Amino acid sequence: MRWADRSVALLRWLLLTATLPTLLVVIWWYASRDSTHFLFRPLSDIWAAFRQTWLGPRLVEDVLPSLSRLGQGYAASLLLGVGIGVLIGLHRTLRALVEPVLEFLRAIPPPALIPLIGLFAGLGDTRRVVIIIAGCVWPILLNTVEGVRAVDEVLTDTCRSYRIRGPRRLYHLVLRSASPQIMTGARQALAIGIILMVISELQRTDRGIGYAVEEFQTSFRYAEMWSGVIMLGLLGVALSLLFRLADQRVLRWYHGVRATEKGGRQ
Amino acid sequence: MTAAAHRTGHAAGRTGPPRTRSVPDRVRSLLLGLTGLVGFGLLLEVLARTGVVPARYLPPTSRILTELVDSAASGTLWAAAGNTVLTWAIGLGLAVAAAVVLGLIIGSVPLLRAATASTIEFLRPIPSVAWIPAAIVLYGPVRAGTLLIVVYAAFWQMLVQVLHGVVDVDPVARDTARSYRLGPIARVRWVVLPTALPYLVTGLRLAATVALILTVTGELFVGTPGLGAEILRASAGGAVATTYALVVVTGLLGVAANLAFRALERYLLSWHPSIRREVPA
Numbered sequence: 001m002r003w004a005d006r007s008v009a010l011l012r013w014l015l016l017t018a019t020l021p022t023l024l025v026v027i028w029w030y031a032s033r034d035s036t037h038f039l040f041r042p043l044s045d046i047w048a049a050f051r052q053t054w055l056g057p058r059l060v061e062d063v064l065p066s067l068s069r070l071g072q073g074y075a076a077s078l079l080l081g082v083g084i085g086v087l088i089g090l091h092r093t094l095r096a097l098v099e100p101v102l103e104f105l106r107a108i109p110p111p112a113l114i115p116l117i118g119l120f121a122g123l124g125d126t127r128r129v130v131i132i133i134a135g136c137v138w139p140i141l142l143n144t145v146e147g148v149r150a151v152d153e154v155l156t157d158t159c160r161s162y163r164i165r166g167p168r169r170l171y172h173l174v175l176r177s178a179s180p181q182i183m184t185g186a187r188q189a190l191a192i193g194i195i196l197m198v199i200s201e202l203q204r205t206d207r208g209i210g211y212a213v214e215e216f217q218t219s220f221r222y223a224e225m226w227s228g229v230i231m232l233g234l235l236g237v238a239l240s241l242l243f244r245l246a247d248q249r250v251l252r253w254y255h256g257v258r259a260t261e262k263g264g265r266q
Numbered sequence: 267m268t269a270a271a272h273r274t275g276h277a278a279g280r281t282g283p284p285r286t287r288s289v290p291d292r293v294r295s296l297l298l299g300l301t302g303l304v305g306f307g308l309l310l311e312v313l314a315r316t317g318v319v320p321a322r323y324l325p326p327t328s329r330i331l332t333e334l335v336d337s338a339a340s341g342t343l344w345a346a347a348g349n350t351v352l353t354w355a356i357g358l359g360l361a362v363a364a365a366v367v368l369g370l371i372i373g374s375v376p377l378l379r380a381a382t383a384s385t386i387e388f389l390r391p392i393p394s395v396a397w398i399p400a401a402i403v404l405y406g407p408v409r410a411g412t413l414l415i416v417v418y419a420a421f422w423q424m425l426v427q428v429l430h431g432v433v434d435v436d437p438v439a440r441d442t443a444r445s446y447r448l449g450p451i452a453r454v455r456w457v458v459l460p461t462a463l464p465y466l467v468t469g470l471r472l473a474a475t476v477a478l479i480l481t482v483t484g485e486l487f488v489g490t491p492g493l494g495a496e497i498l499r500a501s502a503g504g505a506v507a508t509t510y511a512l513v514v515v516t517g518l519l520g521v522a523a524n525l526a527f528r529a530l531e532r533y534l535l536s537w538h539p540s541i542r543r544e545v546p547a
Contacts, residue, residue: 107520115501
């Protein structure tokens, strides 16, 4: 492509990407400028509150603890989900035995478990991490089971012929084949994890983003409350971008195969 | 077990022909599954009875089941479950209707799709629970407050699937429809819908799961009447067995929904030639 063509394409992309968001923010800014509504504060107030609230000490005191609990819960869910999922996926009898129980446990909406988890884990950080695990582990676990179950039979036979066993078989055949589906589960789990990160902090906590937003709401500081909503939005977007990067790295081989298949068909 | 293979994934494209299972095989896995369920219940019973887990944390399974039967007879349980199902259904319905209409419009106009992509990508990952404080202030503990977060969460799940489905339409089919001068409605009915239907059904299932989670969340934290509010009341009053019984009911509700949507999927897609590619949300 010529240089001029490329810059035209870039300009077009920039225009398409930036126009609508900019327009929305501008409309919001001007529409809310003279707002005296108790709840819908001017965007300029919210922006000022955002800078004051979140670019200060609260970043360390509220945002980091929340993210650290999410990280712990998510990592534990990945380990548990993939570990148990591989075990169940590889053994047919075990799978038939536990499948209905898992289907039931998965179907319980995780927030319903919060009071029960409070009984076991007290009210501290452990409880909040356990709440995150209780929601995140299911999509990962069930997708891992499905992924392991669907391992290509020709590949399985090939591995058997070459006597590839043990950890090498697990890594090169089982986990590799199941990885696209494990990543699907991991993506669903991340979305649920962020939700649970927030609601695990909604009652009787001392620190965290969810706690901060709730505190602003109960103390009628609505500009700060909206700035917290925006902060949560930014975190959600940042985490989903991070996940996309991880996905592209882990599944590079898979996206390559898919692209080739697509190209071949057209 | 095609339904299971349908369930998720990136990976569905690689799956070979569905493995047919003989009848004794199916009976065997059914029996094993029942054994698993009963065994799980017994295990919890034993853990509670022997005091490995204190009974005030985990009542024996038999007590939870008795509690379940008692509350089922009293009627409050049905009222709460009815409220939950109603909020859930209204929220899911609103979200799905809005997402399908908007998705069809945005998806069919390439310029519109390109212009809205960044906004959608930004709004979608905003956790719906971020709206809880706003919902409390705006509506108070009534159904509308919970609906706000339910609709927000379910809408994006569905919209993304609709967009993927509309984009996936075969260019040849689209051009053929144009050559035959099919009108917009006929084009949606005969060209877009058949391609997009698998995506729609997937979106519906994902949206339903998320909507149930947020319905219960709303009942717990916004205070809308329903199973979540009952759970909160029971646990605050120290009625541990009742709390467990209510949690079991939410689980049963979830299982029923999963089964219903899987049946719907099989019914709607019985004509579908291959296992479809499902784009994860």
